[in-house]
């Protein structure tokens with residue numbers, strides 16, 4: 314199958330909508346990461362999403378809509394209002410009013426029209442209204458909501474531009490809608506609200522815990538368990554090369570902890586601390602005669618820039634000549650820093666002890 318990358322024109326949106334109406338799947342831009350879209354009510358399309366991504370069906374999908382009230386979600390056949398208590402509704406209302414369209418996903422009781430494949434058989438459905446104008450336009454042109462997981466092969470690094478989608482899924486899908494580089498670069502935050510209106514964070518993401526707390530006026534629990542959000546596996550977002558996540562900055566890490574670097578290894582480093590890349594180079598020179606690539610992502614102390622560049626930097630190091638990748642831990646745990654460290658932790662198969 315030949316994969317066409319389409320410019321973000323009205324005509325391309327029509328072509329993509331037609332493909333979705335026929336039960337096909339299309340790579341689409343969102344403000345967070347690129348998605349692999351299919352008609353949420355079409356079981357054939359849903360099956361394609363799972364097979365194209367090589368994704369296990371225990372990992373449920375996010376439904377993308379272009380409306381932002383609970384009544385609209387009910388009318389679209391996504392959620393089930395009568396299974397929601399007033400407390401649950403009022404907390405969901407607040408989050409939708411504040412963060413939609415945008416990078417926040419809500420887990421709510423599902424409408425019976427939603428196929429089990431979308432929710433992995435659970436009685437809840439994850440839903441969000443994306444902010445990217447091309448995604449919104451496509452959803453409004455289709456007369457159904459769109460199921461869309463990230464457009465990468467299962468477990469791999471999420472795609473943040475059309476070219477990334479092409480590398481991940483090229484030859485497997487007919488169209489990728491090119492909406493430019495993702496503005497946010499990290500997936501949406503996933504929040505579940507229970508019948509008592511208590512919010513739980515299932516996946517840290519682009520909207521920070523602090524922001525959600527300030528809107529809801531309560532403390533957010535972070536449920537870092539596979540059971541709460543089936544897709545939250547420990548090994549995810551992973552490059553093909555081994556990625557070692559350090560406990561301390563590179564310069565503070567004992568040389569003994571870096572024994573996995575052999576004398577001739579080519580090494581890539583994802584750096585976040587203040588030290589100059591050449592200090593890292595100098596220390597690495599004692600350990601290897603191989604080529605060294607250092608990507609310093611936090612020089613301007615701007616969390617949003619790190620989020621935007623994190624996956625693409627991992628991807629660059631993965632396709633560089635480096636044989637091993639070393640990542641410093643992210644030095645800031647507040648705001649977006651929490652989600653950045655979450656992705657680093659899941660991307661690393663190996664963690665350095667001290």
Ligand code: TXA
Nearest residue numbers: 345348373374437438439462463500501542543544545
């Ligand atoms: O930013 C995003 O959310 C992107 C863009 C494309 O919208 N999508 C995305 O989808 O990240 P995906 O499939 O890569 O991640 C969906 C996450 C998974 O961790 C899954 O377990 C969780 O959402 N999820 C989906 N439905 C759920 C449910 N009913 N209950 C709990 N977690 C759910």
Ligand code: MG
Nearest residue numbers: 462463464471
């Ligand atoms: Mg994903």
